[in-house]
Amino acid sequence: MTIKPDSSVVGSPAPVGPPRSGHTSIMVSTVVPRSGFKGGGRWGDRIFGSVALAAGATIIGAIALMALFLIIQAVPSLQANKANFITSTEFNTTDAGNLRFGIAELFQVTILSSLFALAIAVPIAIGIAAFLTNYAPRRLARPFGVLVDMLAAVPSIVFGLWGIFVLAPRLEPVAAFLNAHLGWLFLFGKGNVSLSGGGTIFTAGVVLAVMILPIITSVTREVFSLTPRGQVEAAQALGATKWEVVRMTVFPYGRSGMIAGSMLGLGRALGETVAVLIILRSAAQAGHWSVFDGGYTFASKIASAAAEFSSKLPTGAYIAAGLVLFLLTFVVNALARLAAGGRVSGG
Amino acid sequence: MLEVPAKGPTFHPLSPIRKIKNKLATVLFASAFAVATVPLVWVLFTVVERGVKAVVGQGWWTRSLAGVLPDQFAGGVYHAIYGTVLQAGIAALLSVPLGIMAAIYLVEYGRGTFAKVTTFMVDILAGVPSIVAALFIFALWISTLGFPQSAFAVSLALVLLMLPVVVRNTEEMLKLVPDELREASYALGIPKWKTILRVVVPTALPGIISGLLLALARVMGETAPVLVLVGYARSINYDAFNGNMASLPLLIYTELTNPEAAGRARVWGAALTLIVIVGALYVAAAFLNRYLTRHRT
Numbered sequence: 233m234t235i236k237p238d239s240s241v242v243g244s245p246a247p248v249g250p251p252r253s254g255h256t257s258i259m260v261s262t263v264v265p266r267s268g269f270k271g272g273g274r275w276g277d278r279i280f281g282s283v284a285l286a287a288g289a290t291i292i293g294a295i296a297l298m299a300l301f302l303i304i305q306a307v308p309s310l311q312a313n314k315a316n317f318i319t320s321t322e323f324n325t326t327d328a329g330n331l332r333f334g335i336a337e338l339f340q341v342t343i344l345s346s347l348f349a350l351a352i353a354v355p356i357a358i359g360i361a362a363f364l365t366n367y368a369p370r371r372l373a374r375p376f377g378v379l380v381d382m383l384a385a386v387p388s389i390v391f392g393l394w395g396i397f398v399l400a401p402r403l404e405p406v407a408a409f410l411n412a413h414l415g416w417l418f419l420f421g422k423g424n425v426s427l428s429g430g431g432t433i434f435t436a437g438v439v440l441a442v443m444i445l446p447i448i449t450s451v452t453r454e455v456f457s458l459t460p461r462g463q464v465e466a467a468q469a470l471g472a473t474k475w476e477v478v479r480m481t482v483f484p485y486g487r488s489g490m491i492a493g494s495m496l497g498l499g500r501a502l503g504e505t506v507a508v509l510i511i512l513r514s515a516a517q518a519g520h521w522s523v524f525d526g527g528y529t530f531a532s533k534i535a536s537a538a539a540e541f542s543s544k545l546p547t548g549a550y551i552a553a554g555l556v557l558f559l560l561t562f563v564v565n566a567l568a569r570l571a572a573g574g575r576v577s578g579g
Numbered sequence: 580m581l582e583v584p585a586k587g588p589t590f591h592p593l594s595p596i597r598k599i600k601n602k603l604a605t606v607l608f609a610s611a612f613a614v615a616t617v618p619l620v621w622v623l624f625t626v627v628e629r630g631v632k633a634v635v636g637q638g639w640w641t642r643s644l645a646g647v648l649p650d651q652f653a654g655g656v657y658h659a660i661y662g663t664v665l666q667a668g669i670a671a672l673l674s675v676p677l678g679i680m681a682a683i684y685l686v687e688y689g690r691g692t693f694a695k696v697t698t699f700m701v702d703i704l705a706g707v708p709s710i711v712a713a714l715f716i717f718a719l720w721i722s723t724l725g726f727p728q729s730a731f732a733v734s735l736a737l738v739l740l741m742l743p744v745v746v747r748n749t750e751e752m753l754k755l756v757p758d759e760l761r762e763a764s765y766a767l768g769i770p771k772w773k774t775i776l777r778v779v780v781p782t783a784l785p786g787i788i789s790g791l792l793l794a795l796a797r798v799m800g801e802t803a804p805v806l807v808l809v810g811y812a813r814s815i816n817y818d819a820f821n822g823n824m825a826s827l828p829l830l831i832y833t834e835l836t837n838p839e840a841a842g843r844a845r846v847w848g849a850a851l852t853l854i855v856i857v858g859a860l861y862v863a864a865a866f867l868n869r870y871l872t873r874h875r876t
Contacts, residue, residue, distance in 0.1 A: 274770070276770055276772045276773065277770050277771050277772050279772075280771075280772035280775070280776075281688055281771075281772070283680055284680050284681070284683045284684035284687070284688055285684055285688065285693075286680075287676075287677050287678075287680030287681040287683075287684055288680075288681045288684040288685065288689065288693070288694070288697040289697075290677060290681070291681055291697055291700050291701055291704060291742065291743075291746070292696060292697060292700045294700075294704065294739060294742070295700050295703055295704060295707075297715070297719065298707070298711070298712075298715045298739075301715055301718040301719050301723065302711075302714065302715060302718060304718070304723075305718040305722060305723075355611070356611045356614055356615060357611075358611075359607055359608045359610075359611025359612070360608075360611045360612045360615055362608045362611075363608035363609055363611060363612045364612070366608075367605060367608055367609065368612075376612065379615075379616055379619065380612075380615055380616075382619055382861075383615070383618065383619050384797075385796060385797075385857055385858075385861055386619070386622055386623075386800075386854070386857075387799070387800025387801075387802070387828065387850075387853055387854070387857065388800065388801075388802065389800065389802045389828045389831055389832065389850070389853075390622065390626060390800070390850045390853065390854065391622065393626075393831070393846065393847070393850055394618075394621070394622045394625055394626070397625075398621070398625050399621075442618045445615055449615075473593065473597055473598075473600070473601040474601055474604070474605065475600055475601040475603075475604035475605070476597070476601070478604065496706070499706045499708075500706075502708070503706075503707075503708020503709070503710065503711065504708070505708065505709060505710045505802065505803040505806075506802035506803060506806070506828070506832065510832075510835065530710075531708055531710040531803070534710050534714065534807075535710055535802075535803055535806050535807070538713075538806045538807040539806075541717065541807065544722070547717075547722070550714070551714055551717075551718060554710065554711050554714040557708060557710070557711055558707065558708075558711045561706050561707060561708055561711070562703060562706070564706070565702060565703055565705075565706035566699075566703065568702075568706075569699065569702055
């Protein structure tokens with residue numbers, strides 16, 4: 233057997249070629265050894281490289297399998313569904329012979345609660361990012377940042393407990409006030425659950441906003457801190473005030489980061505399960521896009537029925553809902569990546 | 580007229596409106612930060628205040644809830660702590676080698692389309708909601724392959740949630756290893772694989788471990804997988820592959836349906852216990868990080 237030239241060895245030489253394109257090339261090795269100096273090394277390289285490749289492939293495989301198995305399990309139930317999957321607000325799976333389920337209501341509650349959370353969290357996150365990168369004393373910026381990141385460390389079930397037992401009663405007067413004075417707007421109109429107790433999208437949205445704050449902040453902060461020094465100094469030289477510097481250099485430069493961070497936050501909010509499950513109260517009628525509605529999101533609906541996943545067809549109905557959630561988060565996360573023009577970190 | 584230079588004062592004072600805008604922006608940005616610290620302090624205060632009584636109670640760390648009546652202030656949560664640690668531990672055992680190898684692939688080998696697709700999929704996996712990961716494991720492991728609900732199934736779902744965090748963090752740490760180290764090793768005739776295993780990874784190890792601890796802390800609080808993939812048990816179960824097993828989030832969720840005061844006390848006690856464990860992991864990670872920065876400079 234002849235040993236082929238180096239190029240056949242996985243990941244080997246690609247000698248001092250052009251460095252990898254884009255910013256990812258920093259710190260990546262371009263000098264690669266001529267392996268197999270004493271024999272054995274070449275085989276070792278080949279095996280090790282293959283194992284590394286296989287590990288990478290596993291991740292692609294995991295996503296592919298995820299889509300595949302969710303589809304396989306959802307299709308029989310979708311075929312047995314007697315209601316329209318997209319437009320029906322019913323979700324009745326008690327009788328396996330007469331499945332009637334649709335995602336209209338779940339979609340509405342999921343989108344409304346997530347967008348509401350986003351509307352609260354994004355301005356605050358941008359404010360924090362601007363504060364930490366441009367205003368806070370340099371020595372304090374790091375510990376301050378850690379403080380915000382610590383929010384991400386609190387388990388979501390704890391946020392749920394706090395939300396329903398501690399925050400909800402405090403928010404009740406606020407909700408009543410908004411309902412009384414802005415009730416003419418559909419968003420603050422009368423909901424399908426009682427305001428007392430606070431088991432509304434309003435409360436859930438505020439808690440979700442707290443939960444997604446760290447990720448939006450960290451992505452935005454990262455981009456803000458990359459603002460070219462020259463641009464900032466140029467603005468300062470023209471006599472700009474601090475606010476004008478931020479508005480004219482940091483914000484335009486960091487726009488992609490703000491969008492990417494918001495998208496990542498949206499993805500988190502869409503899929504948040506247990507905090508929403510604990511907080512939202514189930515409603516008898518369908519909602520009308522009011523933040524004082526109750527109901528279920530995709531995630532909380534699935535989790536609420538998890539104990540009864542025994543027979544295949546009803547379970548498939550929930551898996552179908554899960555599939556929609558998977559697609560939704562897939563799209564949102566892909567958009568986040570697109571907005572950032574490549575890698576988005578800050579998980 | 581043109582012979583006389585039209586010369587005003589060199590510096591105009593800031594117009595009041597610009598001054599006000601500037602002050603307003605400063606106040607707004609600072610208060611955005613202040614607002615963010617409110618929920619953190621509030622949540623931690625609430626959990627400590629309501630949970631501390633249960634946690635310091637007799638047997639909290641050493642007993643299970645076996646034979647404890649719903650309205651009895653007795654028993655403990657060691658069975659749930661065991662479950663939480665076991666499930667996260669198995670998930671770490673599975674995801675650490677896989678995640679580190681995938682990161683090595685991306686940093687040391689990955690070129691071209693396949694590496695780009697892998698990076699993209701890591702990002703997508705990072706965004707998969709925990710309930711979807713749980714449903715997937717349910718569809719694959721329980722529904723299709725026919726295994727029973729078990730702690731191991733939970734661990735499999737946690738692997739999916741941990742993997743992207745481990746990959747990303749390891750990637751960052753490997754990229755921080757200076758190229759000179761690699762080159763020095765190559766110059767000594769060491770093959771690439773040995774260079775990675777003996778030079779690159781050991782150099783990055785404290786950072787990798789620190790990221791691992793954070794990933795571990797994050798999956799310990801995951802509730803969605805345990806709701807779907809394992810049943811609750813009031814007593815200890817050591818077997819990861821069979822039977823119901825409690826974990827702290829599952830215990831909290833189950834005790835929420837207990838209307839007695841004792842149930843509420845257990846809910847907050849378990850929440851505090853969970854936060855203490857997660858906090859300990861964070862502190863450990865911070866120490867490692869400090870070690871890392873001290874030894875690099």
